[in-house]
Amino acid sequence: MDKKEFVEVLLYWYDTNQRILPWRESKDPYRIWVSEIMLQQTRVEAVKPYYERFIETLPDIKSLANAEEEVLMNLWQGLGYYNRVRNMQIAAKTMVEKFSGKFPSTYEEILSLKGIGEYTAGAVSSIAYGIPVPAVDGNVLRVFSRILENYDDILKQSTKKKITEYILDMMPKERAGDFNQAVMELGAMICIPNGAPLCKECPVASCCIARKKDLTDCIPVKKKKSQRRIEERFLFVMEYENEVAIIKRKNSGLLAGLWEFPNIQIEKNNENKEDVLKQSLEKFAVCDFDLVEEKEGKHIFSHIEWQLKAVKIRIKKKPKDKKLVFIKKNEIEDYAIPTAFKLGKELLDK
Numbered sequence: 001m002d003k004k005e006f007v008e009v010l011l012y013w014y015d016t017n018q019r020i021l022p023w024r025e026s027k028d029p030y031r032i033w034v035s036e037i038m039l040q041q042t043r044v045e046a047v048k049p050y051y052e053r054f055i056e057t058l059p060d061i062k063s064l065a066n067a068e069e070e071v072l073m074n075l076w077q078g079l080g081y082y083n084r085v086r087n088m089q090i091a092a093k094t095m096v097e098k099f100s101g102k103f104p105s106t107y108e109e110i111l112s113l114k115g116i117g118e119y120t121a122g123a124v125s126s127i128a129y130g131i132p133v134p135a136v137d138g139n140v141l142r143v144f145s146r147i148l149e150n151y152d153d154i155l156k157q158s159t160k161k162k163i164t165e166y167i168l169d170m171m172p173k174e175r176a177g178d179f180n181q182a183v184m185e186l187g188a189m190i191c192i193p194n195g196a197p198l199c200k201e202c203p204v205a206s207c208c209i210a211r212k213k214d215l216t217d218c219i220p221v222k223k224k225k226s227q228r229r230i231e232e233r234f235l236f237v238m239e240y241e242n243e244v245a246i247i248k249r250k251n252s253g254l255l256a257g258l259w260e261f262p263n264i265q266i267e268k269n270n271e272n273k274e275d276v277l278k279q280s281l282e283k284f285a286v287c288d289f290d291l292v293e294e295k296e297g298k299h300i301f302s303h304i305e306w307q308l309k310a311v312k313i314r315i316k317k318k319p320k321d322k323k324l325v326f327i328k329k330n331e332i333e334d335y336a337i338p339t340a341f342k343l344g345k346e347l348l349d350k
């Protein structure tokens with residue numbers, strides 16, 4: 001089966017087997033966007049009633065941009081990760097201010113909106129506007145890794161890039177949105193994430209190498225063995241007037257008893273870094289802040305590698321978290337802060 005035939009077979013299967021979902025009834029980019037954001041951490045069946053209530057209450061960009069916080073929170077209650085809806089409102093306001101209240105119509109403009117990553121931008125632009133951009137998430141990576149017998153770690157950006165290019169080359173220009181949805185549907189219903197894939201029902205089984213070689217248990221590869229554990233962390237340079245917050249580390253374990261900038265481990269490869277940032281700061285009881293600057297770096301220990309994202313913020317009120325000690329910025333050198341945190345010092349105005 002060549003690529004053209006693959007596309008035809010997959011689209012035919014999608015046309016005859018797709019689930020009826022409320023957001024598939026419309027090509028309105030606003031509705032598609034709402035559904036994609038809701039589906040980010042929630043199952044399709046659970047999303048349906050939330051989606052219908054949301055669209056009924058806030059049917060368009062303007063109503064979302066002008067909605068009271070309380071209304072938004074009520075509509076989202078039960079879906080969790082409230083920053084998703086907060087970001088949606090910020091994006092809606094941007095659309096009102098910058099795009100005359102309309103949903104932007106290019107992939108790049110859509111990607112520029114708050115809370116929208118490459119996958120969501122690909123999904124909305126292809127489904128609503130027919131722009132041939134792949135929407136590649138974990139499901140799509142699983143399907144194509146198996147079809148191609150690809151052993152690359154699907155958590156790696158380079159794997160995503162390779163598979164995205166492969167898909168781009170086969171995308172039918174006239175049915176880009178349906179093609180993306182067909183692959184998503186295949187990943188959700190047949191080449192399923194948990195448990196054995198339903199290869200007997202798979203429309204593209206004849207060209208799937210993993211099935212032929214009985215390798216579906218080993219592919220996709222999710223994590224390459226690494227001697228060092230990799231941790232992604234936020235490192236906060238939390239400034240209040242001419243002071244900065246530091247924390248004394250525990251008296252045992254890594255860097256015991258030394259001082260550090262407040263930091264926290266985060267989930268790897270999370271598309272929604274903004275949300276994670278806010279949620280991480282909430283753990284230090286910081287809700288109101290201005291983001292000033294960001295810088296990335298890493299620090300390697302013998303057994304762990306910290307991939308650090310240092311974030312400088314200004315706060316207007318000292319948080320109640322008792323671990324935080326505020327010291328004068330120009331006295332930072334009086335405290336034993338290990339080089340693992342040097343990125344924080346680099347961001348500090350003394």
Ligand code: SF4
Binds near residue numbers: 146198199
């Ligand atoms: S044949 Fe099986 S493993 Fe291959 S894509 Fe279809 S469901 Fe997935």
